[in-house]
Amino acid sequence: MSTGAKKRIMREYNECTADTPAGMKINFDEQNMTEWEILLDGPDQSIYAGGHFKLKMTFPTEYPFKPPVVSFKTKIYHPNVSNDDKGSMCLGMLRADEWKPPNKVVAVLRLIQALLIEPNADDAIEPSIANEYKENRKEFEKNAKDWVKRYAK
Amino acid sequence: MTDLATEDEREEELSTLQSIYPELSIISTSPLVADIDIAVAPVKPLPIVFGSEPVRYRLSYLPSLRLRITLPAVYPARKPPELALTTTPSWIPNHILRALEDVGRSLWEEYGGMPILFTYISHLQEATETAFGLADSTNTQSLQLPDDWKATLLEFDTTERREKFDQETFDCGICLEPKKGAVCYRMERCEHVFCKVCLQDFYSNAIIEGDVNSIKCLDPGCGKTGDATADRRKNARLLSARELLQIPLGWDMVKRLAEMKRKKKIEADKSIVNCPRKWCQGFARSEKYPKITDATLLENDPNSEPEEGSEHPAPDADAPAKSEDKIGKRPGGASTDRLAICEDCNLAFCCVCLASWHGDFVYCGPRKEAELSEEDQASLNFILKHTSPCPTCSVPSQKIHGCNHMTCYQCKTHFCYLCSSWLDPGNPYQHFNNKKKKGCYQRLWDLEEGDGGGDDVRFGGARGAVAEAEFWEQEALRIQMEEIQVHDNGGGNT
Numbered sequence: 001m002s003t004g005a006k007k008r009i010m011r012e013y014n015e016c017t018a019d020t021p022a023g024m025k026i027n028f029d030e031q032n033m034t035e036w037e038i039l040l041d042g043p044d045q046s047i048y049a050g051g052h053f054k055l056k057m058t059f060p061t062e063y064p065f066k067p068p069v070v071s072f073k074t075k076i077y078h079p080n081v082s083n084d085d086k087g088s089m090c091l092g093m094l095r096a097d098e099w100k101p102p103n104k105v106v107a108v109l110r111l112i113q114a115l116l117i118e119p120n121a122d123d124a125i126e127p128s129i130a131n132e133y134k135e136n137r138k139e140f141e142k143n144a145k146d147w148v149k150r151y152a153k
Numbered sequence: 154m155t156d157l158a159t160e161d162e163r164e165e166e167l168s169t170l171q172s173i174y175p176e177l178s179i180i181s182t183s184p185l186v187a188d189i190d191i192a193v194a195p196v197k198p199l200p201i202v203f204g205s206e207p208v209r210y211r212l213s214y215l216p217s218l219r220l221r222i223t224l225p226a227v228y229p230a231r232k233p234p235e236l237a238l239t240t241t242p243s244w245i246p247n248h249i250l251r252a253l254e255d256v257g258r259s260l261w262e263e264y265g266g267m268p269i270l271f272t273y274i275s276h277l278q279e280a281t282e283t284a285f286g287l288a289d290s291t292n293t294q295s296l297q298l299p300d301d302w303k304a305t306l307l308e309f310d311t312t313e314r315r316e317k318f319d320q321e322t323f324d325c326g327i328c329l330e331p332k333k334g335a336v337c338y339r340m341e342r343c344e345h346v347f348c349k350v351c352l353q354d355f356y357s358n359a360i361i362e363g364d365v366n367s368i369k370c371l372d373p374g375c376g377k378t379g380d381a382t383a384d385r386r387k388n389a390r391l392l393s394a395r396e397l398l399q400i401p402l403g404w405d406m407v408k409r410l411a412e413m414k415r416k417k418k419i420e421a422d423k424s425i426v427n428c429p430r431k432w433c434q435g436f437a438r439s440e441k442y443p444k445i446t447d448a449t450l451l452e453n454d455p456n457s458e459p460e461e462g463s464e465h466p467a468p469d470a471d472a473p474a475k476s477e478d479k480i481g482k483r484p485g486g487a488s489t490d491r492l493a494i495c496e497d498c499n500l501a502f503c504c505v506c507l508a509s510w511h512g513d514f515v516y517c518g519p520r521k522e523a524e525l526s527e528e529d530q531a532s533l534n535f536i537l538k539h540t541s542p543c544p545t546c547s548v549p550s551q552k553i554h555g556c557n558h559m560t561c562y563q564c565k566t567h568f569c570y571l572c573s574s575w576l577d578p579g580n581p582y583q584h585f586n587n588k589k590k591k592g593c594y595q596r597l598w599d600l601e602e603g604d605g606g607g608d609d610v611r612f613g614g615a616r617g618a619v620a621e622a623e624f625w626e627q628e629a630l631r632i633q634m635e636e637i638q639v640h641d642n643g644g645g646n647t
Contacts, residue, residue, distance in 0.1 A: 007328070097367075101355060
């Protein structure tokens with residue numbers, strides 16, 4: 001990783017700590033600054049309220065030319081998070097062909113929060129959950145809350 | 154005493170002015186003359202048309218207005234200052250300059266013989282904001298200027314803009330550091346600014362990875378309007394090679410990118426063939442996409458990426474006309490155009506049969522028989538059976554009637570229809586009287602009624618002879634095989 005990239009990550013971390021979106025905590029290890037651990041509370045106005053989620057943000061060597069990789073370490077029932085042990089997310093600016101270098105981590109964090117409040121069913125990684133979200137919202141909410149109880153307490 | 158006082162007053166006014174405007178220069182003290190250049194940068198760019206060109210330029214910086222002040226001995230009490238305004242080139246219409254000079258006089262009258270130079274200069278500076286009314290919002294007309302001044306004025310605008318830009322400070326969105334304009338680059342189309350190092354890193358990286366489509370402005374919102382289809386179109390607007398060189402990206406990188414783009418286009422174009430030499434496989438008939446050899450080629454390419462929907466821009470439209478031309482110039486004007494020349498190894502080959510070039514008049518078909526249509530196969534068979542090739546130019550000729558001494562209609566070579574050998578034009582018939590030429594001896598008049606192609610005629614020129622020989626060889630083999638079989642069977646019975 002170039003010094004420029006390290007400098008930028010450092011700068012972004014400082015920016016994040018100065019202006020951390022509410023309900024979020026970042027664990028940063030200077031020895032391994034390319035992997036951030038993020039603790040995220042389910043936003044109050046969302047069905048994930050009360051849940052505590054652990055996420056990992058990994059910066060590729062080419063950062064900021066390539067997007068950071070975000071994954072949920074805590075299982076979550078969500079159309080935009082893969083329902084496997086990876087818990088990966090791939091939409092919007094996180095997609096390699098959509099990512100632009102001036103995008104920032106803060107913007108990514110806000111995107112994640114916004115998605116917890118309102119999932120994007122049209123750009124889903126889990127089609128069945130997306131379908132349920134669209135067709136049977138009650139069932140979806142029940143499942144999501146159930147998972148919060150089971151995995152995110 | 155009074156004289157001294159007046160002089161002091163004039164000099165004092167000038168020195169005060171000089172401390173406000175350091176660019177003011179005093180040319181002479183007797184008479185008292187001073188020059189000052191007033192920069193012209195209208196708030197709204199000034200629309201200008203040069204000569205009869207239909208293009209309207211909008212310039213933000215124009216050559217400065219020079220004010221020459223001559224102060225008479227009795228200024229300010231009894232005489233107004235002498236004011237002369239000029240520009241080089243004289244882009245401001247004369248009547249405007251004269252009117253501006255008159256303002257000075259009326260100011261002096263208004264102030265009743267008080268020093269007025271500072272007020273006057275401030276007035277001029279204020280007037281530059283609208284380019285002296287030329288760039289007024291109510292004035293929709295463009296300023297008409299002679300063509301000769303175009304270069305000077307455009308260059309002035311660019312240099313000033315550059316200097317202004319260099320002094321500004323920008324936050325580079327990539328390294329997130331504040332950078333001086335001098336180490337930044339402003340995108341031509343959208344005017345987004347990034348630092349040069351970041352742009353160089355990003356684009357070089359993309360070129361090395363072959364990611365042609367990300368060579369565009371890096372601003373996340375750039376080219377996004379919310380309308381998905383329009384966005385896709387705008388997104389396709391990649392930076393031109395010329396702009397990349399300006400950032401600047403190294404020539405090697407830009408060349409590599411241009412070559413990738415060229416290859417992509419060529420691969421999508423079915424009219425382009427690859428060189429049949431296995432070790433080469435270069436492109437042939439790729440004139441439409443000039444090889445990238447030097448920077449001038451890129452400079453001439455205003456936007457290397459054609460707009461969507463016009464996949465085949467102008468060069469394609471006139472391409473057929475060009476190739477027709479070429480065919481017309483070929484001897485005989487044959488309508489086939491099979492000659493292809495590899496751009497890399499210069500091999501001349503036939504793009505149909507992929508053999509090295511055999512001339513226009515040889516009938517050939519695709520290497521694979523499957524690619525040959527039934528009709529083509531039939532005519533190929535006919536040609537093989539009922540024509541003789543000219544020994545010089547290979548054009549197939551069919552004898553309609555007469556003797557077997559032929560003259561090629563194409564290259565006038567004399568040859569024998571039976572064996573295709575060259576005949577001496579001075580004594581062509583000798584060939585048919587030569588006992589050594591077994592196939593042709595005494596056969597000048599064979600097939601006098603012509604090589605009609607009816608099934609009854611088994612002989613057909615040199616190629617026919619070859620075909621016949623093959624037939625008899627097969628026949629001999631068949632008979633031989635039969636005999637062996639008969640023999641075997643006989644043996645088995647006893």
